[in-house]
Amino acid sequence: MPNENTISRRGLFMKMGILFNGVVATALAVPIVGFLLSSITRGRANGYLSWVSLGPVKDFPEGETRLATFRNPFVTPTDGKTVDTACWVRRVEGDQFQVFAINCAHLGCPVRWFPQSGLFMCPCHGGAYYRDGSRASGPPERGLFEYPYKVQGGVITIQAGELPTPGSPTASLLEKKPPCAARNDLAPRNDLISIDGGKLYASRETNASPGEKKPWA
Amino acid sequence: MGLIAQVGQWFDRRLQLAAPIREITEHPVPRNTASWFYVFGSAALTVFILQLVTGILLALIYVPSASEAWSSLQALNHDVALGWFVRAMHGWGSNFMVAIVLIHMVQVFLFGAYKFPRELTWIIGVFLLLMTLGMAFTGQVLRFDQDAYWGLGIGASIASRVPIAGPMIVKLMLGGPIIGGATLSRFFALHVFVIPGMLIGFVALHLLMVLKLGINEWPMPGRLVKKTTYENEYHQLTRTDGAPFVPYAVWKDLFFAAFILLAVAACAIYFGPFGPTGRPDPTVIQTAPKPDYFFLWLYGLLSYLPPSLETPALLIGPVVAIAGLVLLPFLSGEGEKSWRRRPIAVLTVLLIAVTLGTLTHLAGFTPWSPHMNAWSGDPVPDKFLHSSTALQRQGALVFQAKQCRNCHSIGEGGGQRGPALDSVAVRLTQDQLIRQVIQGGGNMPAYGKNLSPAETTALVAFLESLHPRTQSPARDAARDMILRDEPAKHPDTQP
Numbered sequence: 236m237p238n239e240n241t242i243s244r245r246g247l248f249m250k251m252g253i254l255f256n257g258v259v260a261t262a263l264a265v266p267i268v269g270f271l272l273s274s275i276t277r278g279r280a281n282g283y284l285s286w287v288s289l290g291p292v293k294d295f296p297e298g299e300t301r302l303a304t305f306r307n308p309f310v311t312p313t314d315g316k317t318v319d320t321a322c323w324v325r326r327v328e329g330d331q332f333q334v335f336a337i338n339c340a341h342l343g344c345p346v347r348w349f350p351q352s353g354l355f356m357c358p359c360h361g362g363a364y365y366r367d368g369s370r371a372s373g374p375p376e377r378g379l380f381e382y383p384y385k386v387q388g389g390v391i392t393i394q395a396g397e398l399p400t401p402g403s404p405t406a407s408l409l410e411k412k413p414p415c416a417a418r419n420d421l422a423p424r425n426d427l428i429s430i431d432g433g434k435l436y437a438s439r440e441t442n443a444s445p446g447e448k449k450p451w452a
Numbered sequence: 453m454g455l456i457a458q459v460g461q462w463f464d465r466r467l468q469l470a471a472p473i474r475e476i477t478e479h480p481v482p483r484n485t486a487s488w489f490y491v492f493g494s495a496a497l498t499v500f501i502l503q504l505v506t507g508i509l510l511a512l513i514y515v516p517s518a519s520e521a522w523s524s525l526q527a528l529n530h531d532v533a534l535g536w537f538v539r540a541m542h543g544w545g546s547n548f549m550v551a552i553v554l555i556h557m558v559q560v561f562l563f564g565a566y567k568f569p570r571e572l573t574w575i576i577g578v579f580l581l582l583m584t585l586g587m588a589f590t591g592q593v594l595r596f597d598q599d600a601y602w603g604l605g606i607g608a609s610i611a612s613r614v615p616i617a618g619p620m621i622v623k624l625m626l627g628g629p630i631i632g633g634a635t636l637s638r639f640f641a642l643h644v645f646v647i648p649g650m651l652i653g654f655v656a657l658h659l660l661m662v663l664k665l666g667i668n669e670w671p672m673p674g675r676l677v678k679k680t681t682y683e684n685e686y687h688q689l690t691r692t693d694g695a696p697f698v699p700y701a702v703w704k705d706l707f708f709a710a711f712i713l714l715a716v717a718a719c720a721i722y723f724g725p726f727g728p729t730g731r732p733d734p735t736v737i738q739t740a741p742k743p744d745y746f747f748l749w750l751y752g753l754l755s756y757l758p759p760s761l762e763t764p765a766l767l768i769g770p771v772v773a774i775a776g777l778v779l780l781p782f783l784s785g786e787g788e789k790s791w792r793r794r795p796i797a798v799l800t801v802l803l804i805a806v807t808l809g810t811l812t813h814l815a816g817f818t819p820w821s822p823h824m825n826a827w828s829g830d831p832v833p834d835k836f837l838h839s840s841t842a843l844q845r846q847g848a849l850v851f852q853a854k855q856c857r858n859c860h861s862i863g864e865g866g867g868q869r870g871p872a873l874d875s876v877a878v879r880l881t882q883d884q885l886i887r888q889v890i891q892g893g894g895n896m897p898a899y900g901k902n903l904s905p906a907e908t909t910a911l912v913a914f915l916e917s918l919h920p921r922t923q924s925p926a927r928d929a930a931r932d933m934i935l936r937d938e939p940a941k942h943p944d945t946q947p
Contacts, residue, residue, distance in 0.1 A: 274623045274634065283629035304735045313633030315519025316733040317601065320630070337737060342754065343605035345737035347824060352855040353902040358740035359606075360755040361820045361859070361869045363897050371897035373869075376759045397629040398605065402612030403619045 283309045283396040289324060289334070292389050300325040300348050300366060303334075308396045320395065322382065323348055323355070325366065332391060335368050336380035336399040343400065346379065355379060376401070476663055477702075480694030484670035486701035489563070491708035492556035493662070497655065498709040499549040502716065503587075504648065506542040514594070516640035518633040518732070521596035525728045540720035543595075546588055548716050550746045553584050558801055561780075564789025565668035567677045571781035573661040576654055578777045583651050585746065590643035592744045596636055597728035602741035604631045613763045631734075666690065667697075671789035678786060740821065745812070752811035755820035819868035822858040830857055830865030840917055847914025850907045854899065862918065870896060877916045877925035884926075885912045 242250075269276070277283075285308035295301055300323055307318040323346075325333040335355070337345045344359035354371060355364040362373035369378040380399035385392055397403060464470045513532055515524040528535035557577065560566055566574035589607075593600050604626070611625055612618040627634030669689055695701070726744070730736060743751050757765055791798055823830075832848050840848075851857065859869035866872075880888065889908060892898035903911065919925045 272624065274627045274629075275620045277628075302737070307630050307632075309629050311628065311633045313517040313519055313637070315517070315633065316731065316735075317518050317630065317632045317635075319733065319735045321735045321737055337734070338605060338609075341609070343609040344602055344741055345734075345739065347737060349827075349855050349858075351827075351853050351902075352897075352899065354855065354897055356822045356824065356855075356858065358821055358824055359602075359751075361822055363822075365897065365901075372892070372895045374755065374757070374759050374762065376762070398608055398622070398626065398631060400609045400612035400619070400622055402614065403622065 284394050285309075285396055286385070286392045286394050287396075289322070289391045289393060292326070292330065292386055292391050295324050295326040295332070295391070297326050297328050300350065302348070305393070305395065321345070322393070322395075323379075324391070325368075330386040332384050332386070333368060334382040334384045334391075334393045336382065338380065338399050339375060340364075340370075340377050340379055340401060341373070341375040343398070477698040478696040479663065479666075480690040481667050481697045481701055482669040482689050483693050483695050483700070485667045486695070486704060487670065488704060488708070489559055490667065490701070491705050492552055492559055494705040495708050495712045496549060496552045496556055497659075498712060499545055499552060499716070500651065500655065502713060503542060503545045503549060506538050506545060507644070507648075509538045510542055511644065516594070516636055518596065518636045521594070521636060522728055522731050525595065525597075529725060529728075536725050537720060539725035540723070541716060542591075543726040544716045544719040544723070546591055547719075547745055548712060550584055550588055552712070553581055557581060558805075560668075562791040562794075562797060562801065563668060564671050564677070564791075564794070566781045567787070567789060568679050568682055568781075568785045570661070570665055570668065571785055573658060573665065574781050575778050576658045576661070578774065580651065580654050580658060582774070583647050583654065586647050587643060587651070588744065588746050590639045590647065592747075593636070593639040594643055595726065595728050596732050598730040598732060598736070598739045599727070599741050599743070601631060601732040601734065602739065603743055604635060606741070606743075610766050613766060668789075671791070673788070673790040673792045675789070676787050677789060738824075740818075740824070742815075742818075748815035749808045749811035751818075752815040752820075755818075756811075821867070822855075822869050823865075823867040824858060826857040826861075826866045827852050827855040833863030836862060836918060841913070843910050843913045844917050845914075847910035847912065850903070850911040851914055854902065854907075854911075856911075859896075873915065873918055875919050875923065877919035878923050879926060880915075881926045881928045881931075882912060882916055883928060883931075885915050889915075 287305045287308050289303045289305055295303075302321055303324045304319055304321050307314075307320050310318050321337040323335040323337065325335070327333065335346075339346050339357040339359065339362050341357065341360055341362045344357050346355040346357045346362070346364065348355050353366040355366075355368070357363070357373065357375075360374050362375040363371040364375070364379050365371050367378075368381060370376075382393035382395050384394070460470075510528065513524055513528050513535060515521055525539070528539050530536070560574065560577065593604060608622045608626060608631070611621045614621055623629065625635075625638075626632070627638045666686055669686065730739060742748070754762065754766075788794055832852065837845060837848060851862075857866045859867040861868060861872045862874055876885070886908065888894075888896065889903065889911060890898065890900040892900075899908075916925055
């Protein structure tokens with residue numbers, strides 16, 4: 236009769252077999268999980284964000300807000316029309332712009348610009364924003380998302396590539412605060428951080444010409 | 453022995469399935485469970501099988517590619533013979549499945565069927581409900597049109613609010629940085645492989661437990677469930693007052709299953725397939741996306757929650773709801789089963805039903821959404837312009853041109869986001885109207901920067917004329933007195 240402390244030859248082999256399978260499964264899990272998470276890790280490694288052109292500055296009259304479209308810099312073969320993205324371009328004056336994401340800061344529906352009343356309105360849950368993108372009313376907790384932009388050689392380019400959502404890091408860094416809050420936060424907002432290739436840049440000046448006026452000033 | 457019997461025996465000698473099948477079909481069930489209230493589980497299974505069959509048929513034509521899905525749906529609707537019918541059956545089947553699963557759940561809850569020893573059956577049922585809703589959402593995405601595109605954006609916006617992990621969840625959900633080809637492909641995999649595979653497994657487990665533990669007897673008020681005695685009582689009941697499931701109870705299931713299939717087919721033929729609506733082109737922004745029927749209540753809820761409560765409600769609400777459903781059989785696993793003696797259970801069901809029903813009803817006409825074309829499209833009713841002054845008419849023009857109408861109705865037309873203004877002059881004095889227009893407030897934007905003083909004057913003159921003939925406009929009584937007495941009593945306020 237086998238002692239409780241002894242182990243049979245077959246029992247040992249079975250346990251070794253289980254262990255062997257466990258080791259193989261762990262080894263296989265690395266590439267499988269890597270594959271599953273590739274859409275996250277790819278964003279970390281190379282970055283989805285790039286600078287894309289919205290066209291010549293002269294297409295955007297001063298004091299007006301116009302719809303512009305651009306092709307998302309990150310494209311896969313089966314994307315079809317979904318890579319074409321719209322955004323609202325407000326030319327304040329000269330080379331001073333504001334480029335707003337089309338997505339409402341509430342739940343991402345496409346906002347529409349009404350020049351007569353100077354409001355962006357969202358058709359879904361009734362969010363409204365002023366012409367400078369700050370929140371006017373409705374459920375959004377914040378103003379419209381803004382793309383970083385630069386004007387070079389008479390062409391306006393924006394840094395885009397990700398769907399703007401309330402939780403994305405770009406969104407929180409580019410948050411448009413209401414005027415009363417902005418007064419207190421003026422100092423930190425001047426060295427706004429932008430994300431390029433997954434790396435944080437200390438200030439917008441790294442991406443823009445030194446003389447550029449800041450759109451939120 | 454006949455040839456058929458011989459062939460049957462040949463197979464059964466190898467399969468050895470005849471005896472267990474006979475045992476399953478002839479297992480005794482309490483006589484009083486042969487009721488029309490007990491048909492919803494089998495009806496849900498029937499519609500699930502319908503969805504499997506129609507889903508496979510659709511997959512023969514459908515292309516899960518963001519560039520071609522929409523066109524392949526158009527081909528199904530218009531080019532492939534009876535493609536429209538299969539799409540309509542699948543779409544209506546999904547509506548019916550969600551509805552039947554919910555009815556089944558309510559029946560099980562009210563009949564106390566989740567109590568000992570059927571706790572796990574209930575918990576698996578909760579997972580089956582979640583998977584059914586998962587199928588409904590992923591199915592809406594596969595109908596890759598404008599609603600699906602922006603619906604995904606809404607899903608991503610909700611997911612992104614998860615602290616810390618939010619942005620990663622969004623990329624995992626979308627399969628990339630934006631809604632695109634990878635997004636549709638992974639929702640296709642979820643809708644066609646992952647969730648149905650899990651559904652089949654869980655349905656099998658659910659059914660197995662119904663067979664092993666026996667169908668819940670008709671609850672009698674006062675007959676309490678005790679863990680120590682219930683199983684003996686149940687077996688006693690099936691012995692003394694039981695009948696074989698086939699054919700004693702099954703005929704009602706069969707009739708109802710056929711009726712449901714007919715109903716789905718009737719809806720499919722009469723109403724036709726769902727969409728697809730516009731092409732999923734993000735540059736076409738003239739769209740007001742709306743979820744499918746079973747998520748309309750959520751659409752309504754997200755409009756009414758105060759902004760500060762929204763993220764907590766979105767992230768904690770589902771966890772609490774699911775935890776509540778899973779924990780239910782552990783919180784009340786014994787005791788009274790009959791709904792006649794469980795008033796709180798009945799009230800809970802009614803409260804949830806009325807809440808969901810009201811939000812769904814409201815989402816049918818979305819009073820919280822601005823009417824984007826009201827300012828240019830809705831006429832100002834004659835009665836508000838009758839014998840009005842030039843200034844008031846100018847104000848009516850300002851009212852329309854500044855899109856006030858998009859959120860405020862007068863007469864029949866206009867948005868319902870803000871209050872109707874048919875009798876606003878009765879509620880607000882001239883000063884209050886000016887203040888409200890210039891400064892906004894109470895969920896209204898401030899128009900101070902977008903109205904010239906002349907426009908404000910005209911607009912307020914028009915608004916002051918909006919009152920019923922029998923009611924005079926509101927006025928500030930104190931102001932009248934001050935204006936009258938001012939020179940005498942307030943000499944220092946004179947300029």
